[in-house]
Amino acid sequence: MVKLKSRDCTVGIDAGELASFVRGGHEFIHQKGSPGWGSSDTEMFPIIGPLDKANFRVQTPKGKAVQDQHGLLRQIPYELILQTESTAVFAKEYTAGTEVKNSKYPAKSTEPFMDWPYSFRFEKSFELKEGALEIIFRVSGEEGMPFMLGYHPAFRLHSDAPMIIANDQEISLGEVLAVGSRAFQVPNCTSITLQDEKQITIGTKGFGHFMCWTEVRNMICIEPISFYPYAVEQKELDQGFQYLKDKAEFKVVIKPNL
Template identity: 65%
Template sequence: MVELKSDASLVRIYQGELVGFEVEGHQFIHQKGSPGWRSSDTEMFPIIGPVDQAGFRVQVPRNNAIQDQHGLLRELPYVLISESQNEAVYVKEYRAGTPVENSKYPEKSTKQHLEWPYGFQFEKSFSLKENQLEITFKISGEQGMPFMLGYHPAFKLQTQHPTIVTPTRTISLDEVIEVGSRALQVADTTSITLKDKHHITIQTEGFGHFMCWTEVRNMVCIEPITFYPYAVEQREIHLGFDCLDGDHRIFKVALHPKPQKS
């Protein structure tokens, strides 16, 4: 367990997963073991969304890639490469074409191994600045590599009727639950505020969109994404790819809490 501390904040990270962000005694992050989801955060890369109806194959310039829901990155372990009182940096590396064990096999998938025809390095860093937590993703790899990126954090809820507020709309928890497993699309947005007993604002750079998901009332996932996967049929998921136009790309998520009663 890695802990980052400031006067009023405590961040806890376990093997690259954000398992706690506590400000003035209030916990903002969904706790592992609580109902709703077994994790507290993860990443979706190099694809977002399901591909079972497409035979677990994704079209890329180098033929087809074998992927499962949300990509293969989550199957790789993070390695801690640096740590200080207010910063921690983790990395995952993948060599092109290497088979990766699929944890969904055989109960939820017919593919035992996943593969991607491009090598990459995926760096995830946490930086605690006063009461703000900044999470930065650096993707390095071959120029021209197609990819999608999504960050999938889960936030703990303490009231029955929290709201998710964007610059143009207010979304109820019931609306998110009603959409179900597809996740509610929030397009063309770089900032969202979750208004619960306490408020927290999620600001992003590089993503451009969000989607929201939950099936319970004690947590909600507010997920920055580069592409909403249900905008196309699964066999056309490649239409949502971005491209690595240099040797790396940077994406950022900043969590701004307001630990006072709403």
């Protein structure tokens, strides 16, 4: 476990996964083992959304690639490449055409392996600043590589009636629960505030949208995304791609408002 510390904040990172963010003695991150989800954060790359109704194939300029829900990146382990008292940087590298084992097979997928016809490097950096955690994602690789990016952190809920504030819109936990597995869409939004026992704001740069998901009342995932996958049919998911120009950078700032 990598730990970052500042005057009143402590961050725990488990193999590149944000496992804890405590400020003023308050834990903001969903804990593994608690009901709802077996992780505390992950990335969705190079696609967002499911592909079970598209035979687990997505169209690219180099032909069809085998992908499963939210892409193959999460199946590749991170390597810690830099650590200081307040900073940690992790990286993953992928070589075009390499088969990656699919953990959803065989229980939830017919595909034992996934592949992607492009090579890329993916970096995730954490920096604990005064009262806030800055997370930067850097994608580099082949010119013209299609991709989507989503960040999938889960926040622990401490109250019975938390509220999500986005673009002056109030979204209740019940509204998110009602949407189910599709996730509640929050388009054209760069900042969301979760009003719970303590308040926290998730600000972004480069993503453009959010979606919110949970199936329990003790946690909620507030997910910055570059594309909302349910806006199209699964066989047309390639409509949500953007195309890499040398490199791309996306930022998330998680700031408790105590």
